[in-house]
Structure formats: C-alpha cells, structure tokens
Amino acid sequence: MGKNRELKEAKVLEIKEKLEKAQGVIFAKYQGLTVEEDTQLRKNLREAGVEYKVYKNTLTTLAAKEIGVEGLDAILEGPVSVALGYEDPTAPARILNDFAKDHKKLELKGGIVQGEIFDEVKVKQLASIPPREVLIAKLLGSFKAPVSNLAYLLNAIKEKKESEEA
Known part of the structure; x- marks a missing residue:
C-alpha cells in the first residue's frame, strides 16, 4: 500500500473520530478572509472550546459516510472549513454566524448537529439559540x-x- 494512501486513511480516521465526538459540526466557506480576520475567527472559536480545521472535502465525505451521515456533497463544495463543538452543539453555529455578520466573505454552508444534517437556514436558526x-x-x-x-x-x-x- 502506498504511503499517500496510508496518510489519507489516517486522516479519514481522524476526521471520523472528531465527527463522532462532536455534538455540533458547522461547515463554512472561508475563501476571501484576510489572515487577520481568520486569526480573529480562530481565536473566537478557540475561546469557546470549538475546534476549527480545514480538511479535504473528499476525506470529510468519506469520514461522514463511515459514521452513517450522507448528503454532504452540496455542502462540501469549494474551500470549506469545519468548526467542531464538543460541549455545546450551538457554539460553532453561533460564533461563525456572529462573525459572518461583520465579515461577508465568511459564508455558512450547513452542518451536522447530533447526527442530523442542517442546511444553511437551519444553521442560522441554531445560531440564534443562546x-x-x-x-x-x-x-x-x-x-x-x-x-x-x-x-x-x-x-x-x-x-x-x-x-x-x-
């Protein structure tokens, strides 16, 4: 087996474990954010205990399918980041939504909350929960x-x- 394949399988396993552990997972299009804006967003998320990553969409799709979540193809188009909330399922949605109000380049795409796929509208509703x-x-x-x-x-x-x- 090639080294590249082993690396990809390890990454899929890592993503799968994070998706299983997270109560709320929100996907966002981040293209166009400046380094300063991205740094501020990461800081906001970290302070709330939310993990923020960028994974290859194909690997994320494979990991999601392994845990029984299908239908992310429309959400995982283009450069997409992932915010994983382990304690509060609403935290990633709330922080990303608040940040997106001031930074129009950040666009909420959808998410997975407690095993259910949320579209952009549902994510924004989730973000309104205190x-x-x-x-x-x-x-x-x-x-x-x-x-x-x-x-x-x-x-x-x-x-x-x-x-x-x-």
Missing part, C-alpha cells in the same frame, strides 16, 4: 421568581400584622 449557560440561568431565574414573590408577600403580611399590633 448558550447553554444563559438558558440555565433563565430557567433558574424563572424558578426563583415565584419563590421571591411569595417571600415578599409573607414579609408584607408579617409587617402589616406587626403594625396592627403596635
């Missing part, structure tokens, strides 16, 4: 509000009774 921490904080806030209101009510009743007794 981070997990924000959702948890909102949920806890909604739990806390009725308890706080009850405490204020009980305190008001107590103060009223005390003022009546005095």
Whole structure:
C-alpha cells in the first residue's frame, strides 16, 4: 500500500473520530478572509472550546459516510472549513454566524448537529439559540421568581400584622 494512501486513511480516521465526538459540526466557506480576520475567527472559536480545521472535502465525505451521515456533497463544495463543538452543539453555529455578520466573505454552508444534517437556514436558526449557560440561568431565574414573590408577600403580611399590633 502506498504511503499517500496510508496518510489519507489516517486522516479519514481522524476526521471520523472528531465527527463522532462532536455534538455540533458547522461547515463554512472561508475563501476571501484576510489572515487577520481568520486569526480573529480562530481565536473566537478557540475561546469557546470549538475546534476549527480545514480538511479535504473528499476525506470529510468519506469520514461522514463511515459514521452513517450522507448528503454532504452540496455542502462540501469549494474551500470549506469545519468548526467542531464538543460541549455545546450551538457554539460553532453561533460564533461563525456572529462573525459572518461583520465579515461577508465568511459564508455558512450547513452542518451536522447530533447526527442530523442542517442546511444553511437551519444553521442560522441554531445560531440564534443562546448558550447553554444563559438558558440555565433563565430557567433558574424563572424558578426563583415565584419563590421571591411569595417571600415578599409573607414579609408584607408579617409587617402589616406587626403594625396592627403596635
């Protein structure tokens, strides 16, 4: 077996493992970004725990097929980068979408979220979902509000009774 083939098989295995491990995978067309813009994008993604890579489309397609994901041919056309979110499936979409608002050269192409293929429209919808921490904080806030209101009510009743007794 040729050395080139061994390298490609190793790369397909690497991509396959990353796709299996990632909860959210977003593909974006990055052609036209300056080095400074690309560096800033990579920094933003790294800070959010998102891995950002550029792989050959054919190798990515092969790796995806090995994990049972088909239909990426339209998404993987031309120079395409991959953002892999391992903890938060919405993080890659959110960061790439926010960056694309100011940098028109970056174009969201689609993705794979928890085994399901997302087109560009679904990726943009996914990007609008707040981070997990924000959702948890909102949920806890909604739990806390009725308890706080009850405490204020009980305190008001107590103060009223005390003022009546005095």
